[in-house]
Amino acid sequence: MESQTLKDSRRYDIDWLRVIAIGLLLIYHVSIGFQPWGRMIGFITSKEPWAALWVPMSLLNIWRIPLLFFVSGMGVYFAMQSRSWGELLKERARRILLPFIFGMFVIVPIHLLIWRKYYGMEMSYNWDPGHLWFLGNIFCYVLVLSPLFYWIRKNENRAWVIQAKEILSKPWGLLLTLIPFLVEAVWINPLPFELYAMTWHGFVLGLLAFFTGFCFVMSGEGFWKMIQKWRWLFLGIGLSLYLLRTFNIQSFPPSYLLATESYSWILAVFAFGSLYLKGPSKSLRYLSQAAYPVYILHMIFLYLGSSWIFPLDIPIALQFILVILITFAGCFGSFELIRRVSFLRPFFGLK
Template sequence: MKTIQRRYDIDWIRVIAIGLLLIYHVAIGFQPWGIMIGFITSDKPWEALWLPMAMLNVWRIPLLFYVSGMGIYFAMQRRNWRQLLQERARRILLPFLFGALVFVPIHVYLWQYYYQFDRTYSPSPGHLWFLGNIMIYVVVLLPVCFYLKRHESGPFVAWLKKGLSHPLGLLPVFSVFVAEAMLLDPKPFELYAMTSHGFFLGLLAFFVGFCFVLAGRPFWEMLLKWRWLFLGIALLLFAVRLVYFASDAPNYLRSLESNCWIMAVFAFAHKHLNRPSRTLRYLSEAAYPVYIVHMVFLYLGALFLFPLDIAAPLQFVLLLVVTAAGSLVLYELVIRRVNFLRLLFGLRHRLLSSPTSPIPAVADET
């Protein structure tokens, strides 16, 4: 079995993607339309937040699916297909079901309480919907992924390495994403949760992420060389979307912008973040448990902060602190230390995951 070099940059991207989702959810509380998608919203909206939200919105979720597909490649180096399915069921499906039955109903109850609606027990995927998607992608794409792994010296992978060694090799990839956006015509493009657009976009990103890692060093060297090009195109398309289209750009342009942002993120992370650290070791394990519970602390914070007569920016900062700190404290003091809870949140048994152990491979956490 060949040795696979640990990719700390991909671990970091996964942690950052989860962190961006948390920040984005806090920001929704300051948009007037937040209540329509089940968020507690402040009566002091902060419209200036929409500018960074609009920039993040086209790539934050696709990025997570890309990274999840990359993780499958690393997981396959040490597992057969049965072991990989069992491991993914334990680390993705079980936390998804547990969160949908326990934590989603809690924050839905808090939303009902705040707006004085009838209180009911409402299990649903909620903010965990993408975990269910990832589990489906694993089941559906596993035969293809194992076939490609067994034929890494074959013509397809050779073609992949050659094609992705130049930016023009990404044109067929981007074209598939553009076709998805045009065929399904989502309104808006950023409506990912529990939609056919979100499902098929995620499926494409998952498989392409796997192929990017399969392509190996030529792809990553190309990204490093052309990183400023991808960033420049992403910024240009974002500016066009805001200025020329008043944020309502056609879906094919949003799809292109999304993928250029993602290529830039991969490139700069590979250059600057591909190294181990204690912070990464801790956050790599904490990311999903914190994400699973964060909506409860977000809604609890909103219950107490939104009625206060303070400016929206201060409310935002305080709510972000309450959400992040509450989630991390619960993880550190309870989830991380109780073995049966570790199981429900998709973590290894405590005896197998000591503070001094190496960072888990990206596949183990994605």
């Protein structure tokens, strides 16, 4: 009976958003290879930049990573329903910490060595979590916040928790949840805002998003119905602030405006996702299982594809398409192997 209840309460829109966010992450990383600053952050770059790609990239880059932190916090809420505190930590250590350590010492060195070889550098490697910094952050959040989460769950029928849920089901409740993000943005004042990897900005913002995502999904249907009702407002605010910074002559807009824009886009994504991304499917089951290994592996195939394609004298748009195809084909081809080999599965976060 309990398992059936958990099955019925599962939010497939959140599963879809996780899959979509990982897909956008791959495309965004491919796009970095066509930006003149890509090599400065350790990417293999094309000799011919493609400036037009920056338009969609700049729209995505202030909310794509925070969205994943929100979704991760939501996932912990559902995981807690059938696990004790110790079981949750053990499960997250197996599915997050183990792939993080494995990836840091096995996966990341491979793509960094491909990068160094492409640019004729010394073939050496220093300890670096690379793109897997996200996993390290998530595991820290689980360790820090899970005692608080279980305490809230234990008191879920208390008046103060019920009142908190009611507040989060009101539009003005969202303004209260926005305040910590504004404080973080003003306090740390990150330049640029989208620099999340291994920064205090990324860590604190991720912690806030992880906790807020947990609170959102705990609030139940009242929250989802409210954001569905106001979805066009969230979309309008996000788009307006994006256009403002796009056509503003200032190099760096105020951090509090970027935090507000990021939050608006995320609320819009959750609102539209909850309306249109419904129900289980074979595609969702497959992609949900593939998302984690694809995320862990994608930099290897991105760097391989870049090193093969960028020296070719072909149109820049064709380079972009070919690198995407190689990245996705390599990732999903590897996933098909990994999911069939039992001893490999735990290293890529699979049960």
